[in-house]
Amino acid sequence: MKQARRILCGTLVLLMMVSLFSLLPPAEAASFSYNPGTRGVTCTALSTKASAYYSSSYSYATLSAKSASALKTSLATLMTSTHSTKTTYSNLTTYSKYSDAKAGSSSKMTLFYTSNAVSGTWDSGKTWNREHVWPQSLGSFTTSNCGSDLHHVRPADVKVNSTRGNLPYGYVRGGSYSTAKTSAGTVGGYYTSSYFEPLDSVKGDVARILLYCYVRWGESNLTDVIQSTDLLLSWCKSDPVDTWEMGRNDVVQGIQGNRNVFIDYPEYAWLIFGKSVPTDMTTPSGMAATGSSGSGSGGGSTTYTVSWGKSSASTGSGTVSVTAGGSAISSGASVASGTSVKFTFTPASGSTVSGVTVNGSAVSLSASGSSKTYTVTASKNLSAVVTWGSSSSSGGSSAAGSTATLVSSAPSDWTGNYVLVGVNGSTYYVLDASGSVTSTTLGSSSGAKTLSAAGITRSGSTLSGVSDSYVYTVGKTGSYYYFKMKGSANYLTYKAKGLTTSTTYSGTAAQWTLSLSSGAVRMRSRSATSYYLGFNSNLFRCYSSTGYKLYLYKVN
Numbered sequence: 261m262k263q264a265r266r267i268l269c270g271t272l273v274l275l276m277m278v279s280l281f282s283l284l285p286p287a288e289a290a291s292f293s294y295n296p297g298t299r300g301v302t303c304t305a306l307s308t309k310a311s312a313y314y315s316s317s318y319s320y321a322t323l324s325a326k327s328a329s330a331l332k333t334s335l336a337t338l339m340t341s342t343h344s345t346k347t348t349y350s351n352l353t354t355y356s357k358y359s360d361a362k363a364g365s366s367s368k369m370t371l372f373y374t375s376n377a378v379s380g381t382w383d384s385g386k387t388w389n390r391e392h393v394w395p396q397s398l399g400s401f402t403t404s405n406c407g408s409d410l411h412h413v414r415p416a417d418v419k420v421n422s423t424r425g426n427l428p429y430g431y432v433r434g435g436s437y438s439t440a441k442t443s444a445g446t447v448g449g450y451y452t453s454s455y456f457e458p459l460d461s462v463k464g465d466v467a468r469i470l471l472y473c474y475v476r477w478g479e480s481n482l483t484d485v486i487q488s489t490d491l492l493l494s495w496c497k498s499d500p501v502d503t504w505e506m507g508r509n510d511v512v513q514g515i516q517g518n519r520n521v522f523i524d525y526p527e528y529a530w531l532i533f534g535k536s537v538p539t540d541m542t543t544p545s546g547m548a549a550t551g552s553s554g555s556g557s558g559g560g561s562t563t564y565t566v567s568w569g570k571s572s573a574s575t576g577s578g579t580v581s582v583t584a585g586g587s588a589i590s591s592g593a594s595v596a597s598g599t600s601v602k603f604t605f606t607p608a609s610g611s612t613v614s615g616v617t618v619n620g621s622a623v624s625l626s627a628s629g630s631s632k633t634y635t636v637t638a639s640k641n642l643s644a645v646v647t648w649g650s651s652s653s654s655g656g657s658s659a660a661g662s663t664a665t666l667v668s669s670a671p672s673d674w675t676g677n678y679v680l681v682g683v684n685g686s687t688y689y690v691l692d693a694s695g696s697v698t699s700t701t702l703g704s705s706s707g708a709k710t711l712s713a714a715g716i717t718r719s720g721s722t723l724s725g726v727s728d729s730y731v732y733t734v735g736k737t738g739s740y741y742y743f744k745m746k747g748s749a750n751y752l753t754y755k756a757k758g759l760t761t762s763t764t765y766s767g768t769a770a771q772w773t774l775s776l777s778s779g780a781v782r783m784r785s786r787s788a789t790s791y792y793l794g795f796n797s798n799l800f801r802c803y804s805s806t807g808y809k810l811y812l813y814k815v816n
Contacts, residue, residue, distance in 0.1 A: 292514055294361035297507030299375050302500050303544045309510045310524045320525060320547050328534040332475055335521050335528060339476040344517035347410050349403035352390055353382035356415045359511045372414035373448040373458055391416035393469045395426035398484045406477035410512045411520045412469055420448035429466055430455025430487035431592050434569020434645055439739060455487060464499030467492045468522040471529055489533055491592035494565035496529050500542045538563050563594040566601055568644040572675050573735025573744060576611025576648035599638045605646050606631040614649035615749055618642060620766030622749055664813035666721035670776040674741050677815040679730045682795020690714050690730045691800045693745040708798050723813050731815055740771035740786050754785040758801045780809040
């Protein structure tokens with residue numbers, strides 16, 4: 261009997277120990293290191309683990325000599341044969357705090373898209389969740405294989421992840437777009453109904469993850485998840501591998517055995533598509549700079565990205581066509597250094613080309629029938645933005661006789677055509693948009709005219725007889741707005757507590773935030789955040805007080 265009781269007690273103790281151990285995290289987790297790397301610090305050397313991963317048969321010299329298809333097969337074999345441990349969708353919530361740790365922290369983790377630091381402890385998806393960079397709906401997986409691979413699935417802010425949804429990646433900031441933000445307001449990217457554009461500091465990470473899924477897991481529909489392979493390569497180059505990305509590769513190798521080869525050797529991204537490896541690109545291996553591209557690359561030449569879109573301030577429409585070296589290209593394409601790039605802007609019927617900026621600066625255009633052209637030799641990345649206007653308004657006649665209505669409630673988007681009005685007693689003044697805004701010191705002229713002098717009449721909240729000379733086209737860049745003078749290449753700009761003009765909206769002095777208070781608009785300068793555009797006596801200028809009221813009337 262005593263012997264039976266001893267056996268029973270021993271069994272119960274054993275069962276209790278098994279039960280307790282089942283509540284603990286994976287035992288092997290204790291041996292994992294926390295990612296020691298730092299976001300934004302370019303990685304200029306392979307880690308010790310990376311160097312040891314590539315044997316002689318998988319050396320860069322050997323692999324880069326292969327054809328594009330043979331190289332892709334070899335890289336797939338390497339990453340598959342060393343993938344010794346398959347992670348699950350569930351245990352990613354445990355492993356992510358190691359792979360995505362913030363600079364070696366055992367408590368803080370870096371989120372994808374925003375790079376925000378949050379607690380690495382899983383709270384059932386309240387703070388962060390698991391983002392499939394290659395969307396499940398656009399892949400051949402669910403939550404296993406590629407869908408649970410730690411090289412692929414990243415911790416992300418819940419709201420930003422939801423906003424991105426299953427949108428493919430693409431370039432959107434050349435036209436109208438929305439901003440993806442966390443609940444606290446941190447920007448995580450930009451999007452339209454067609455594409456999601458991550459921050460510049462994340463674009464290379466996205467490209468290298470997509471390349472991993474494409475090669476390791478054989479996901480074949482690459483251009484379903486990104487606008488073009490040219491854009492993917494452009495992002496891979498413009499956002500080089502940082503020490504955090506290399507550190508993450510090391511940690512993931514310790515967990516599942518394999519590495520993302522495109523982090524160690526971004527050069528392979530060009531070689532698998534049979535393209536030249538850019539020699540001006542910084543990579544961990546440094547092989548790109550040597551020009552040792554192998555037979556699979558076709559040499560090594562500098563390339564630049566060419567992209568374009570329309571301004572959100574456009575009031576007309578048209579088409580943009582671009583050639584590089586005489587051949588048509590699509591937005592996001594890469595062109596070799598020294599290539600002649602020609603932009604042709606053709607307005608639709610009833611529209612005109614109001615202006616074009618390239619890399620944020622206005623450029624001079626040449627006439628070609630009803631079209632306008634701009635030609636440049638590629639020596640840097642090129643991003644062109646065209647503003648379409650109404651052809652009938654280009655001469656100043658269409659807006660003459662137009663009406664404008666007082667803005668009495670704040671819109672979600674302020675873009676459109678407006679007149680700026682100030683009141684002194686019973687007299688209403690309008691800000692001249694003809695280019696005469698030149699005040700840079702207190703007391704100097706600011707282009708104000710009475711409504712009667714401007715040929716405008718007012719009835720209640722409506723203005724009549726509004727001409728282009730007093731109309732500003734309001735556009736948007738990021739979360740800020742700019743005011744372009746109608747029929748002019750100038751933008752309304754803060755300077756020395758006053759107003760002046762500039763030919764670009766890319767500078768912070770030409771950017772403003774807009775809000776509404778008691779019917780008056782608060783137009784705050786981005787470059788001098790304590791100053792607001794207002795009206796006092798007969799002057800439009802910038803004041804440190806919001807008491808000098810300004811009113812916006814939207815042109816109908």
